[in-house]
Amino acid sequence: MSCSKALIQICLLCSVLVLMACKPKPVTVATPAIRPEVAEIVAQANARMRESHLYAWKQAESLYQKAYALAPAKEIQSDLMLARFLTLVRQIDEDIPCPEAETLIRELGTGDAYQRNLGIMAEWILNGRKVGQLKLNAPIFRGQDPALESYINLLLFEATPRFDAFSSQSPQPTAQESPLFLYLNTAKLTSIDSAEFERRYPQFAEGYACLADHYYQKKQYRKALSFYEKAVDLIPEYINALVGLGNLNFYILEDYARAMRYYDTAIKRDTSSAAALFGKSLVLQQLEEYSESNALLDRMLSGRLARHRWIEGVPDAQYYQGEGHYLKAYNHYLMNDPVKAREYVDIAAKFLPDAAEIRYLSGLLYYESKNMEPARRDFLHVTQMGNYNCNAQMNLGFIYEQFKETYGTQPLPGDKEPAAKKSLQYFVAAAGCMEAVSGSLSYQIKNLNTLDLDPKEIAALKVRLEQKLTDVRSSSATNIGKITSRVSASSEPEKDVFLKHLQDILTRLRST
Numbered sequence: 001m002s003c004s005k006a007l008i009q010i011c012l013l014c015s016v017l018v019l020m021a022c023k024p025k026p027v028t029v030a031t032p033a034i035r036p037e038v039a040e041i042v043a044q045a046n047a048r049m050r051e052s053h054l055y056a057w058k059q060a061e062s063l064y065q066k067a068y069a070l071a072p073a074k075e076i077q078s079d080l081m082l083a084r085f086l087t088l089v090r091q092i093d094e095d096i097p098c099p100e101a102e103t104l105i106r107e108l109g110t111g112d113a114y115q116r117n118l119g120i121m122a123e124w125i126l127n128g129r130k131v132g133q134l135k136l137n138a139p140i141f142r143g144q145d146p147a148l149e150s151y152i153n154l155l156l157f158e159a160t161p162r163f164d165a166f167s168s169q170s171p172q173p174t175a176q177e178s179p180l181f182l183y184l185n186t187a188k189l190t191s192i193d194s195a196e197f198e199r200r201y202p203q204f205a206e207g208y209a210c211l212a213d214h215y216y217q218k219k220q221y222r223k224a225l226s227f228y229e230k231a232v233d234l235i236p237e238y239i240n241a242l243v244g245l246g247n248l249n250f251y252i253l254e255d256y257a258r259a260m261r262y263y264d265t266a267i268k269r270d271t272s273s274a275a276a277l278f279g280k281s282l283v284l285q286q287l288e289e290y291s292e293s294n295a296l297l298d299r300m301l302s303g304r305l306a307r308h309r310w311i312e313g314v315p316d317a318q319y320y321q322g323e324g325h326y327l328k329a330y331n332h333y334l335m336n337d338p339v340k341a342r343e344y345v346d347i348a349a350k351f352l353p354d355a356a357e358i359r360y361l362s363g364l365l366y367y368e369s370k371n372m373e374p375a376r377r378d379f380l381h382v383t384q385m386g387n388y389n390c391n392a393q394m395n396l397g398f399i400y401e402q403f404k405e406t407y408g409t410q411p412l413p414g415d416k417e418p419a420a421k422k423s424l425q426y427f428v429a430a431a432g433c434m435e436a437v438s439g440s441l442s443y444q445i446k447n448l449n450t451l452d453l454d455p456k457e458i459a460a461l462k463v464r465l466e467q468k469l470t471d472v473r474s475s476s477a478t479n480i481g482k483i484t485s486r487v488s489a490s491s492e493p494e495k496d497v498f499l500k501h502l503q504d505i506l507t508r509l510r511s512t
Contacts, residue, residue, distance in 0.1 A: 203234055
């Protein structure tokens with residue numbers, strides 16, 4: 001379960017009701033005595049179970065297995081199966097590889113009524129919590145641990161809202177502070193001070209991963225890095241945390257070599273991870289290894305994309321289909337293959353029709369093939385979205401300059417001004433955009449020390465950004481020079497005003 005999963009909101013809205021757990025009277029059954037050394041192992045496992053998070057459950061599972069090998073008692077086997085169930089469900093929700101899922105579900109299906117219910121639950125969760133009630137065998141749960149029963153009922157809320165089956169017993173308030181319930185209450189979890197969280201929950205890997213995501217969004221990068229790393233230290237196959245480290249290094253630190261290492265590690269742990277495969281393909285593109293990037297994208301697109309997540313407001317499968325095909329299109333464009341680029345960008349647009357980068361590449365391909373009207377529509381769409389794309393505005397200037405021969409003093413359909421004037425407006429807007437991009441980068445460099453990063457990371461990032469700023473200023477000066485030449489040749493009466501704007505922008509760019 002990611003921190004943004006819809007189940008969390010349902011649970012929070014209905015917390016008073018669903019925290020009640022059924023508690024039938026336990027039946028006392030005489031059991032054979034267990035040897036002291038086995039009892040000690042079981043006691044250790046029970047203690048780990050009460051810690052109520054993935055790392056502890058995995059430790060408890062190992063201890064129960066050891067105890068069961070020494071004394072194959074039914075009670076130990078039952079506790080072992082519960083630990084395996086809890087571990088499996090948490091791994092599914094956290095997108096951690098769980099190759100043992102089908103095996104465990106089959107084993108639970110051969111157990112008593114309680115274990116069969118757990119098996120039905122696990123299968124439902126594995127299949128994406130598809131809407132619909134489950135047919136569970138009574139009794140639903142045993143009354144040994146009210147807090148754990150309430151947690152399981154919360155997991156089942158979407159499928160079996162059987163409020164009449166719940167007793168009036170609720171967990172003690174202190175139980176709601178355990179990782180069982182914090183896991184389902186993102187707002188409460190992220191409100192805990194980071195130092196206090198580490199003190200109280202030193203092995204709560206899921207909490208670390210959730211807080212790392214939270215700190216990433218809050219631009220508290222040092223905490224995000226630290227908490228992602230703690231999650232991976234506890235659970236080495238924690239794909240979400242590994243991808244988080246890769247993303248932070250790729251997007252924030254622009255350290256492509258280190259980002260590659262994290263994505264590679266994630267792929268080794270889970271060869272089907274769409275997020276890791278996509279991240280590595282982005283790095284390969286930055287390294288100009290376009291064919292290798294496309295090969296990885298093919299692997300991603302042919303795999304399992306739907307993991308029941310939402311990314312940037314769309315289902316994950318739709319997101320990766322759109323972005324994956326766009327990245328393939330862009331790679332082909334960079335490899336001078338406009339035919340393949342057009343094929344893939346059109347596919348991408350079907351999945352993400354309003355994505356600015358997809359519409360821009362589509363417009364660019366139309367423009368370079370001299371198909372000006374669809375190019376104009378795509379570029380206009382990009383600018384109307386408020387996207388900071390200077391090239392879209394510059395290309396619109398060139399397109400309108402060509403259209404002035406056809407339309408003369410008449411505006412194009414949908415415009416209020418003639419093409420010649422629109423051309424000048426877009427040229428100046430493009431130059432202003434270039435100056436703004438340069439200024440934004442310059443401001444970012446001057447304020448790097450305010451970032452929540454290690455001083456060494458800041459120094460390395462400063463070098464990369466200064467080189468980027470040099471490249472931006474150089475390319476901007478070249479483009480503004482081209483624009484100035486076109487405006488100088490214009491017959492529009494206001495061209496001198498536009499030329500002055502362009503010259504002022506160019507002077508400012510060169511003086512910084």
